[in-house]
Amino acid sequence: MSTALAVFIVQQEFSDAAWKKSAAVIMGEKGATIYVGSDEAENLRKVQKAGRQLDSLGVSKVKLAGDDWDFERQWAFANGYTDTRSTNSIEFAGDAQTLTSMRELVNWSRELTNLPPADIYPESLAKRVSEKLEAIAPEHVSSRVISGDELLDEGWVGIHTVGRASKHKPCMLIVDYNPSQQDSAPVDAVLVGKGITFDSGGYSIKSSEGMLAMKCDMGGAATVAGALGLAIQQGLQKRVQLVLCCAENLIDGTAYKLGDVITYKNGTTVEVVNTDAEGRLVLADGLQYAGEVNAKLVLDAATLTGAAQMAVGNEYNALFSVDDELANKALATAAQQRENLWRLPLNRWHKENTPSAFADCANSRPQKGGGAAGASNAAGFLLRFAPNEGKGWLHFDIAGAYQNNANAMWATGATALGVRTIAALLND
Known part of the structure; x- marks a missing residue:
């Protein structure tokens, strides 16, 4: 030894x-x-x-x-x-026990993101996450997976649309952490994670170089799953639900196409002008779910836009919200947790920055990266689906969640940046 x-x-x-x-x-x-x-x-x-x-x-x-x-x-x-x-x-x-358990959980979140896409596909991601969280708090955690055409039966059309071209069925995972074990207990928070387990870009196909790291496009799902696990380890006493929106964005004869119009559960119609702007299409379902259960706090995390990464680099995550008090709280919490977080602009009029002549809105602008203010416009799209017109909602565009190459601070791959901040917000 x-x-x-x-x-x-x-x-x-x-x-x-x-x-x-x-x-x-x-x-x-x-x-x-x-x-x-x-x-x-x-x-x-x-x-x-x-x-x-x-x-x-x-x-x-x-x-x-x-x-x-x-x-x-x-x-x-x-x-x-x-x-x-x-x-x-x-x-x-x-603090050996605390640090060891936290390191084990954060490394599990990293591993989820780093595993090859042959191992992490929608239903296997859902299985790994549900099993992990159930093992942490077996008496207080239950889970449900809505898969394949069941998504259409329940109205979750965004996830189904993006994932229907893959042989691996798209799915929505719902994990319910309910420490009171009372069915009537209010849901204090819902965490929504983008779980695109591989992103080819669809018909708006990525280059080979741009596609290489796209196993990391479920980094948002790994981040919020790790955050809930850490919060539970830290003694979380609130009812929190985790919603992972899982799909592979691939191409075959059934794949969604540019010009398609999606009609969401809330009646909003969306024209697809870029099949590589798929993350916001699946997150829309998760945000609507959060509204259905009347969550007081809604947080989503996603490797959503290259524009956010261009703005804040690889050592920060980007934050968007129209709730100033909550956004300031998140920034202060991130500082306390020694995680880099930077707020980027989001106003209610950003909802109008992806217009369509054929639907209520488009999912992007037909320009590279979504055009100017691409990250804010993506957040504006999500604002259309956020409960309570965005009150109590935070959107994390996790630009720092994955490093394509090792550097002086991080190894190549996932960093789990954001896990501590989100866990601390849940336990506040």
Whole structure:
């Protein structure tokens, strides 16, 4: 059995040792040392980079040693010291049980996103999520899957339309976490996740390069599933439902086409002008479900637009809401949880920014990326379906949920950025 590498943190100003400021981690006889300064935000970045560096060096077991490891520093290190193909182990310096259980759950959320699309398709995603959440709280969790043509029977036409061309049936997963076990208990919150397990773009087909990472298009589903699991682990006492809108966006003779018009359960008609703007079509069903159960709080998460990623980069998620008080609360919560979140514009008139001559609206603009303000226009489309005209609703366009290539902070693949923030909002 290999010996764990001891990793120390040393607080030191850098005026006389500039090399310590620039290097993430210094190897020595006693182990590895991370030198940090007075800026704690920068310290956390450096600690995460140190974890990334040690993983890249092939170090498989570490022990966080010394007295300078608080919770956030340990979590930052764990984020960097995680690779989708490794089985690294960490002996934490404190809060070991909490950190270990949180790391296991977050890594499960990452794994969902990173698994190949042959393993994660709509019904297998629903099965993995329901089994995981039922295992966390078996007495308080129940689940239901609406699959294939059953979706049409219940009016969930968006999911069915997007997924009907795949041999894998589209489905809606509904998980009900009800700690009171009373059927009459009000639903405090509904989490809605985009579960596009593979996105070819449909007839608006992606390039090979653009399609390569599209197993990650169910990252929203993985994020909200992980958030609910974490919130339950943290002692959630409210009734929360999880709705995953799952489909593969593929092409065959039955696939939906440009110019098709979808009539939703609430009567809204939508012209399809881009089959690669499919995420909002399935999320519309989930948002309508949230309205049917009268949820006080509705949060959706989706790898929805490249425009959001262009705006905030890969280290932030983008937030949209017309509820200013709730949006400010979400931003403050994200800051407390040390997760990067940035609010982008959304006004009620954004609903009109995807017009159609043939329907109430289109699902996008017939321009690359949806044209100017593409992420806001996508959020405006969702606002048409959000309960209570958007009061109590948050939309997370999770630009930072997946890294196409490894960098100094993250391994290639899913990051699970947003899981902590959403879990904390549920437990507030």
